Every structure is written in structure tokens, then in C-alpha cells.
Amino acid sequence: MFRHILRRLLLAIPTLIVVITIIFVIVRVIPGDPARARLGDQASEEAVEQLQEELGLNQSIWEQYIDYMIGLAQGDLGTSLVNRAPAWDQIQTVLPHTIELTIVSIILALLLGIPTGVITALKRNTWIDYTGRILSLAGLSAPAFYIGILLIYVFAARLGWLPAIGAGDFSDPVDNLRSLVLPAITLGLVETAYVARMSRSVMLNVLSDDYVRTARAKGLTERTVLLKHALRAGLVPIVSLVGLFTIGLIGSSVLTEEVFARPGLGSLMVGATGQRDYTLLQAIMVVYALIIVFINIIVDLIYTMVDPRVRNA
């Protein structure tokens, strides 16, 4: 097991280098000079040169790339163009909010989505199935910010039960939790739609398998067939797909943070874009890449644990 983990980690390194290089090309090479872009056309030549000098942007693009990669290897994510401080400082303060939001909404989505998917698969082509399917397709169609606005309107603006914006005070658990409810439901509902749809199709596949028919033919109760045979086999693909959707969730988390004016990696990214802070943007993208690669490894490991065929291979 340990060797397996180590191998996965080592395999991730070349992928990361490719990803980071692509990000570098998009953010640093395509827009031309980030210092000029940041300061605008009216800025004096001296001001631009000074900023370039300060951030090492006056070197050739290859030198910059090599410097950047060496820095990254030592844990340096670069310096923000706007406040000239290490990018990691800003990322570090908002990251816990994003992680908190994401984890709670995934749990919510699994609790709502898997049962919905399993039930609609079992009641296939009944009104329960149709309702479930239409609702989950509607959930897929609704952008996160729209769900967020509906929730804010009902629960914050009309009923006044919960705060509409902000993330509350992290040191005050009640305050923090109250601010988490609506964003987590928003993000959770988007994810629920995905989980419900794929659980349904996974279960439909499993239920048509031969061994399920065999189990039924042996006279096992429907309950046993379902819980012991079908659901267990269905769990493996569900786990891997949940990992995939967790990555997709990152996109919706950006919108959720934006709607609720909540501090987080997503709103930091939107802010950096608005201010043309390319170096901060680059740092955030690298953090996203790390998170994505990390999730992939976790999914792979869970997969190994759930499926004995992979474990013993």
C-alpha cells in the first residue's frame, strides 16, 4: 500500500510540470508584459521598468521560467503584482474558507445524491424516476450563482434567518456556521444533481448484471440483493465519479463565493483577474492544479481500497 502511494505521488510530478508550464505560457507569455498590463498604458516607462526589475520581469522569458520553476520547487509561489507581497500569504488566509465550503457541500451532495440516484434507478420509469430525473437535469442546468441568489432572496432577504454575505468570524463557530449554511447548500445542490444522475446510471448498469439476477434467483431478499450485492459493486464507480465531480465543483465554488461575497480561492481569483494581477492569478492556478492532482490521487487510493481487484493487482 505504501509503495502504491509513493508511486502515485512520483507519477504526479511530470503531470504537474506540464500543467505548470501551460499555466506559465497562458498567464505570462500570451499577455506580453505583465508589468505594463498591470500599470496601464498611461504609466511612465520608469515605473514599468521599476516594477519589472523588482519582480525579475526584465529577464528573458526562459530565465523567468527557470527562476519560477526553481522557486516553486522551494515552495515559493511568486509575488503579487499588486501588493508586492508573497502570493502565498493571501492564498493562505482564504484557503480554509474554500476547503470548509467544499467539504461540507460534498458531504451534503453524497447524503442527498446517492439515495436519490439509487431510488430512481430502482423505481425506473415510474413518476418517482421521472421527477428525480427532471429535477437533477434542472439542477445541472442552473448555474451555482442562480441557486445562490434564490436562497439569498428567500432565507436572507425575505425571512432574515441567515446572513446573505461574508464568511463570518472563523474563531466564532456559531457565526462561522451560520454563514456557511447558504453557500454550502448552494454548492451542495449543484453537486447533488451530478451525484444523483451518475448514481442512477451506475445502479442501472449494476442491476442488469448477471450476478444480481443470480442472487435474486437464489431467493435472497430484495434487501440483501440490493445492499450486499448491487450497492457494493456500484460503490467503486461512484467513488471515482465523485472525485471527478469534486474537481468540477471547484468551478461552481468560484461562483458561490462570488455570490455570497465570501472570502476564498475563487473570489481571490476573480479579484486578481479584475486587477490584472497576473502573478497572483498564476499562483492561484498552480494551487488549483495541486488540489486537482491531490484529489486524483485520493480517488485512486480510495478506489484501491474499495475494489479488491485493483488492490491485489
Added chain:
Amino acid sequence: MAETPAALAGGLTAPANPRSPIKLVSQRQRAWRTFSRNRSALVGLVLIVLIVLVAIFAPLLAPFDPVEQSTINRLQEPSSTHPLGRDDFGRDVLSRILYGTRVALTVGVLSVLLGGALGTTIGIVAGYFGGKIESVLMRLVDVLLSFPDLITGLLVMAVLGSGQVKLIIAIGLTVAPRFARIAYGPTLALKEKEFVEAARALGQRSRVILSRHILPNIGGELLVLGSLWTASAIRLEASLSFIGLGVPPPTPTWGQMIRDGTRYLAEFPLLSLAPGAALLITVFAFNLVGDGLRDVLDPRSSK
């Protein structure tokens, strides 16, 4: 499809009698039948037709000019002349929603056409030629695929700047790797098939083989993907506009209307909720059709 015994027999022996009760059904007709029997897909198709008509005839349908401001009449409740009220610049909300259909559809359809063409080309070229081209292209595709669509779109918009054409490029680039992935797999299988080998033996050029023999055989999958991704592209356009990276004002777009409306959510909820509903219905319609098309291609997936 319920087949009568006669139809089954017809499959074995060619109908001798020209007036035989066996109807020959073309593949296309059969596909249309499966599709049209799917009620929700038909609803989606009807909705799309209506939405397209709204986009085309927006100037005739809209009761007011969507960009004309009237600051003395700002923020008005719905009335008989302004069924959805007026926004914070005194503009008619209904007219703005109707015109917003144009940006949504233009960006949604064109970005998928662009991304679809680019991605499909990458996918079939990588699959057909193999070797170094394959490993480089597909590696790149996989890396791009690992990023959520919104993040890729946001990054490209951040670099390009705002505007409708840039939006189409940004979303097109987001969509392209998805098409490349889908086109790649079947191409691998198809290039080993006899008819492709025959074409090669006849000395047909690769370009002809790819466009005449490979492409038509993956057309179905691409159509499903195109429909589903048009839904996503419209959602992406609205999301980027919501963030402030879309088509700049004064052109009305749903995402921007939703964003601007949030400032007055408590008193004038329709400013956000009404364009949001239009967006939801449009995305939903394309998703319904995409789902229906998938059922046509793979009957096992649904029933």
C-alpha cells in the same frame, strides 16, 4: 422497438412483394422516431425553436429599447406597460431579457462550433496518425480536461480581455478538449476497420479518409456532445458575465443583469430572478435535447 413477426421475417428474406406490409425504415427515420417518442426531448426541441425565434425577432417582440436609459423612472415595480419593471437605469427589464437571448445563443452556438471543430480535428488526427502526434496532443488534452470549465474560461478571459469574440474563443478553447477526447476513442477503433483499410489501399489521401470515412461515423456522438455543451457554453457565458468578464455593457446579457440585480434583491427581486429564469430555461432545453439524442444513440442508457 416492438417488432412484429412479419418485420422479423422481413429481416431474413427480402420482401418479394413490392406492396408487402413491411415498411422499410431508414436509419434516420428510426432515429427520429426514438427521439420524438421521448417526450422531454421534444419539449426541449420546441423550447429551443421558440428561443431562437425570440432571438431573431427580438426587435419586434421587445416593447422598448433595451439600452435606452431613463433615470427619473429608475427601479419601478412591474406594471402593465413594463411587465417585469424597470432596472436601476430605468431600462425595461423584459426587453433586456428578450435581447439577452441573442448574446446567449450567439456565444453558446458559435463557441461550441469553434471548439467542436478544433477539438474533433485534434481528436481524429491524434487517433488516426498515432505516434508522437498522438502522445503530445492527447497529453495536452488530458491536462486541459483536468481543469474545471469555468476556471479555464476565466483564465483565458483574464488574458484576452472582455468582448463577445473573445468570449467565444475562451469558451471554444474550454470546449475543444472535451470534443477531442470523444472523437479520439472511436477513431482508434475505426481506423482498423476494413472499409478504412480499403480506402487506404485505394490510395485515398488521409484528409479524404478522415473527412469522408471517419467523421461521419462519429457524427452521432458529436451531435450529443454538441447539444450538451451548448447548454454548458450558455451557462459558462452567463457565469463569466456574472463575474464581470463577459460582453461589456450596454449590450444586455443575462449574467450581467443577474449580477446588477443582486444589489436590489430585497426590494426588486425580479431584476435578478427573471433573467435567471430565462437562462435556466434555455440551458435546460439544450440539456433535454442532448439527453434525448443520447437515448437515440444508445437505447440502453435510458429505457
